[in-house]
Amino acid sequence: QETTTTQSGSKENVIKVGLLVDLSGGLATYGNNEKHICEIAEEKINKYFEEKGMPYKVKLYVEDTRADPNICLQKVQALHAQGITFFLGPMASGEVKNIKGFINSNKIVIISPSSTAPPQMLGFRTPEEKKYVFRFVPTDNFQGNAIGDVAKQLGLKNVIVIYRKDAWGDGLERATVEKLKANGINIIDEIPYDPNIGDWSPIIQTTTNKIAGKGNDTGVIFIGYEEVATLLSQIDDNSPLLKHVWIGCDGTANSKKVLEEAKNKAVKVKLYSTMFQSETDEAEKIKEEFKKRGYGEPDQYALNVYDAFWVGAISYAEMLNKTGGKYDADLLSKLIKENTVKYSEGQFGVKSVTGYIKLNEWNDRASGNYGIFAVTEDGWKLVGVWDSTTGKINWK
Amino acid sequence: MSIDLISMILLWFGLYYIVSLSLNMEFGYAGIPNFGKALSVLVGAIAVGGILDRLLMLYFGIGGDFITGTTYATSAINNLIASNPIVGIGILILAIILASILGFVVGAIFILPSAKLKEDYLGITLLAISEAVLLICTYNLNIIGGYYGISTPDILAFVSGEYRGWVFAWIVLFIAFLVYLFFERLLNTPFGRVLRAMRENENTVKAFGRDIMKLRIKTMAIGSAIGAIAGVLYSLYTVNIIANAFTRVDWTFFPFLMVLLGGKGNNKGVALGVLCYVIVKVLLDIYKYNIKYALGIPFEPVWLSYMLFGVLMLLILYYKPSGLIPEKPIITPPMKKKIMEISGK
Numbered sequence: 001q002e003t004t005t006t007q008s009g010s011k012e013n014v015i016k017v018g019l020l021v022d023l024s025g026g027l028a029t030y031g032n033n034e035k036h037i038c039e040i041a042e043e044k045i046n047k048y049f050e051e052k053g054m055p056y057k058v059k060l061y062v063e064d065t066r067a068d069p070n071i072c073l074q075k076v077q078a079l080h081a082q083g084i085t086f087f088l089g090p091m092a093s094g095e096v097k098n099i100k101g102f103i104n105s106n107k108i109v110i111i112s113p114s115s116t117a118p119p120q121m122l123g124f125r126t127p128e129e130k131k132y133v134f135r136f137v138p139t140d141n142f143q144g145n146a147i148g149d150v151a152k153q154l155g156l157k158n159v160i161v162i163y164r165k166d167a168w169g170d171g172l173e174r175a176t177v178e179k180l181k182a183n184g185i186n187i188i189d190e191i192p193y194d195p196n197i198g199d200w201s202p203i204i205q206t207t208t209n210k211i212a213g214k215g216n217d218t219g220v221i222f223i224g225y226e227e228v229a230t231l232l233s234q235i236d237d238n239s240p241l242l243k244h245v246w247i248g249c250d251g252t253a254n255s256k257k258v259l260e261e262a263k264n265k266a267v268k269v270k271l272y273s274t275m276f277q278s279e280t281d282e283a284e285k286i287k288e289e290f291k292k293r294g295y296g297e298p299d300q301y302a303l304n305v306y307d308a309f310w311v312g313a314i315s316y317a318e319m320l321n322k323t324g325g326k327y328d329a330d331l332l333s334k335l336i337k338e339n340t341v342k343y344s345e346g347q348f349g350v351k352s353v354t355g356y357i358k359l360n361e362w363n364d365r366a367s368g369n370y371g372i373f374a375v376t377e378d379g380w381k382l383v384g385v386w387d388s389t390t391g392k393i394n395w396k
Numbered sequence: 397m398s399i400d401l402i403s404m405i406l407l408w409f410g411l412y413y414i415v416s417l418s419l420n421m422e423f424g425y426a427g428i429p430n431f432g433k434a435l436s437v438l439v440g441a442i443a444v445g446g447i448l449d450r451l452l453m454l455y456f457g458i459g460g461d462f463i464t465g466t467t468y469a470t471s472a473i474n475n476l477i478a479s480n481p482i483v484g485i486g487i488l489i490l491a492i493i494l495a496s497i498l499g500f501v502v503g504a505i506f507i508l509p510s511a512k513l514k515e516d517y518l519g520i521t522l523l524a525i526s527e528a529v530l531l532i533c534t535y536n537l538n539i540i541g542g543y544y545g546i547s548t549p550d551i552l553a554f555v556s557g558e559y560r561g562w563v564f565a566w567i568v569l570f571i572a573f574l575v576y577l578f579f580e581r582l583l584n585t586p587f588g589r590v591l592r593a594m595r596e597n598e599n600t601v602k603a604f605g606r607d608i609m610k611l612r613i614k615t616m617a618i619g620s621a622i623g624a625i626a627g628v629l630y631s632l633y634t635v636n637i638i639a640n641a642f643t644r645v646d647w648t649f650f651p652f653l654m655v656l657l658g659g660k661g662n663n664k665g666v667a668l669g670v671l672c673y674v675i676v677k678v679l680l681d682i683y684k685y686n687i688k689y690a691l692g693i694p695f696e697p698v699w700l701s702y703m704l705f706g707v708l709m710l711l712i713l714y715y716k717p718s719g720l721i722p723e724k725p726i727i728t729p730p731m732k733k734k735i736m737e738i739s740g741k
Contacts, residue, residue: 024696062685064698069545070641073634078681081404081561094638098545101470101635105550107557123467123547123636165535167544194535195543329557 013325015058015316017309018079020089020110025066026195026225027091029256033302034113035062036295038088040286041309048350049317056317058309065090067225069098069167080106085327086312088305093117093168096133100124103132107329109336111312113304116140116250116276117171119362127361131333134340136304136357137276138368138388140168143250144175146274146370146386147221150247152183153393154272157217159185160210162203162231164224164251165192172249173223180221188218197227200234208241219244220269225251228271232262241269248273253373254299254380266375276300277371277385282351300371303353307343311357314348315339337363401678403561407633408674410568411626414575415647416654416666418622423652424660424723425583426615427595429519432506432526434647436620438533439502440627441637443495444548445540448487452549463541470547470635477553484551488567488632495624503620504613511609526644534639545638548631568629575622579663582618589726591615592661645702653705656712659719668720677701 019038021031042060049056061079065072072095076087087103087110090096096115100123103110111134115122118139124130151159159180163173173190180187189210193203211218220241222228228248235241246269252258253273258266283303290298315335319328337359342348344356360366372384372393384395415437422430445466452458452469459465477484506525510518533539540546555563582588590611594601598608631637650673658669680687684697693700712719727735 024698064696066698068640069638070643073636073641077404077634078678081400081678082682083400094543094545098636098638101547101550105553105557105635106560120464123463125467125471129471165543170544327558 013056013320015056015086015313015320016082016084017058017060017312017316018076018084018087018089019060019062019305020065020072020075020087020091020095021062022067022091023062023064025064025068026227027067027251029226029254030114030299030301031064031067031091033295033298034089034091034305036293037286037290037298037302037306038062038309040289040293041306044350045310045313054317056313056320058313065095067092067095069094073099073102076102076108080108085109085329086316086332087111088308088312089113091115091301092166093122093171094166096135097122097167100133104129108132109312109329109332110134111136111305111308111336113137113308114250114301115168116143117168118175119364121167121171124362127363130362132329134308134336134359134363136308136354136365137301138365140172140175142368142388143274143276143370144172144177145179145388145391146372147172147176147247147249148179148183148185149386149391149393150272150274150372150384151180151185151219151221153395154219154245154247155217156185156219156245158188158214159219159221159247160188160207161190161221161223162207163190163192163222164195164227166195169195169223176221176223188214193224195225195227198230200231203231204235204239204241208239211240211244214244216244220246222246222248222252222271224249226255226257228252229255229257229261229266232258232265232269235265237265243268245269246271250275250301253371254297256296258375259379263375267377270374272383273373274370274386275373276304276365276368277382278355278368279303280351280353280355283353286353300354307352307354307357310348310350310352311336311339311343314343400561401682403565405674405678406565407561407568408678409670410565410572411630412651412654412674413572413667413670414568414626414629415623416651416658416670417572417575417579417663418619418626419651420655420660420663420666421579421583421591421622422615422619424655424662424666425588425595426591426611428507428612428615429515430522430616430619431519431644431648431652432522432524433623433651434642434644435506435522435526435529436499436503436623437627437630437647438526438530438639438642439499439620440495440624440629441540441631441642442533442627443498443624444491444628444631445546445637447494447498448491449546449548462538463544463546466541467547470549474550474553477549477551479554481554484549484554487549488551488628491628491632492571492625495628496621499621499624499627500617502624504617506620507612507616510612523644523648526648530639530642530644533642540637540639542639545636548635548637550635551632564633568633571625571629575625576663576667578622583663584726587614589728592726650705653709653712656709656717656719659721659723661723662721665719665721665723672720673705677705680704 063075091114093115253275319332358366370386374383422428449466654669654673659665688697
């Protein structure tokens with residue numbers, strides 16, 4: 001670890017934290033939110049360490065991964081070469097999968113706020129293999145159920161599924177289709193698309209053909225990221241596709257890009273989008289501060305990474321204290337597990353913003369309700385909450 | 397700056413030097429504009445992810461689908477390597493042999509469709525073939541796991557994570573050095589001289605009875621075999637590969653930049669070009685946000701390196717096409733003797 005000397009002459013150990021976010025790709029809205037909220041967290045954590053008389057200071061190193069598994073790996077390697085062994089992020093499951101081997105081999109610890117593919121889809125066979133990978137978000141097994149139930153309660157009898165052809169998209173599409181069938185909903189077609197897609201016209205044509213002649217009980221389910229904005233913008237204003245309800249997912253919920261590029265069309269189709277939803281009163285304070293700095297409204301994944309930063313920083317400091325300043329990945333992993341509970345219970349004198357963080361044996365969040373957001377003339381609105389224990393939706 | 401940064405610079409220097417040396421033979425010596433260089437590196441990844449992983453599945457008796465099965469297989473071999481370092485070295489050597497053979501064959505086949513093409517047309521054809529194969533590997537999950545990616549063995553599973561970067565860097569550098577020795581010897585033989593002649597004037601070479609196509613096939617086969625070694629090393633270093641890691645930007649265009657920057661037609665010049673590129677790229681990557689704030693750059697700084705390297709390429713081509721270290725004539729022993737005689741008079 002680096003050692004710096006402050007004006008007072010005392011020595012402070014710098015805890016380097018790498019932040020892996022998408023700032024210029026398909027998840028840029030969420031990535032920028034996460035970057036901003038981590039800057040806030042950095043200040044608060046350093047203030048906390050100072051007040052507690054702990055000789056540590058966190059320093060944030062941000063990298064733009066563009067939600068691209070290959071670029072993410074390069075960034076992890078670059079930051080690791082700068083002595084960074086603890087990371088917040090990455091955001092996408094495909095990224096986690098691609099860096100999994102590298103972080104296990106090099107004993108790096110990560111906490112992802114938004115990777116949601118089931119552990120097996122990431123290539124983990126046992127919980128032991130995943131001990132360095134934490135995810136403060138429920139897996140898509142939950143979200144698939146949520147989307148399926150939204151479709152059912154919107155009265156849909158038929159759906160066309162358009163999904164992003166990557167490790168994450170495949171997984172959520174599979175989970176969603178499973179629930180749709182269980183809910184007795186007919187799946188007209190399942191249309192995959194290349195994540196690098198620029199011209200949506202073949203898919204628009206196929207979907208238009210399939211939906212022709214169908215009534216209001218037919219909808220479109222979009223499983224992907226903010227590229228849905230480009231898709232919508234390329235649909236003709238008079239297209240029959242805009243006369244049906246669309247359902248999105250956490251990759252589209254609260255997307256600024258949708259509002260900027262295709263708001264009128266999104267309002268027509270509503271684009272009901274599920275997003276893990278778990279906030280405390282403390283979250284309101286953070287949101288106020290976020291807005292005050294001109295950043296807009298933080299999404300759930302930004303709140304997740306805020307909590308992850310706190311748990312990670314406290315655990316890292318505790319590890320350094322126990323080992324006399326040496327990095328120990330196994331100890332850090334163990335402490336994060338323990339401190340997640342303590343932090344959730346407020347034992348450190350600071351409050352969680354995403355409520356109680358319960359981890360399962362895979363170090364993933366063990367449960368979660370999903371907020372349902374829809375596009376209105378006034379932007380994205382929370383219109384309902386899906387309860388993971390009952391499967392019921394409380395519409396607002 | 398962290399000292400571990402040096403291990404990263406060394407690692408990338410080694411990887412890119414291997415690729416650039418083979419490109420230097422193809423383009424710098426033989427005049428073949430191989431814009432499909434990325435394919436040879438991808439072949440190395442295929443050898444590891446597509447063949448070696450399957451062999452491991454067979455060895456451990458693991459069935460099931462390819463992606464899941466290889467996860468189990470690599471986990472099993474890693475456990476074995478952790479307690480038997482010699483197994484890790486053996487896997488590395490086996491992977492290199494597999495890749496070299498596959499690269500050799502693919503390189504020989506790769507050039508065949510270009511039998512009647514030259515210069516720009518040849519370059520674009522090779523680029524198109526390379527891109528086509530990359531797309532197939534991306535969307536066919538049974539080659540190297542497509543967009544899912546696939547696990548590869550950790551040949552250094554016995555090394556502490558703390559030192560892994562350094563150990564791997566030295567392995568790569570050692571292999572790069574061997575490749576350098578190989579090319580120095582190969583290209584200072586009559587074969588090397590005839591490649592230069594082919595670059596300068598194909599018709600003259602034909603007039604002396606040489607078969608141009610055969611020379612191209614040999615050159616591409618050897619170059620592709622060596623490029624595949626870099627693909628192996630990269631795949632084993634990252635312990636997970638995904639098809640879009642082998643794009644033309646990273647493994648074709650940047651190697652061209654390094655060869656041209658350092659000086660095509662000589663292997664020491666290429667080393668200088670690679671070193672300059674790697675250092676600039678790594679530092680640019682690490683300090684890009686500092687640069688953004690200092691200069692008030694109005695766009696995301698991740699695009700900075702592409703812009704700067706693009707400009708650098710144009711500047712080299714326009715102002716100093718011979719590179720930092722221009723190539724020199726090959727002085728054979730008879731020529732040396734004659735020069736001594738002349739200067740002696």
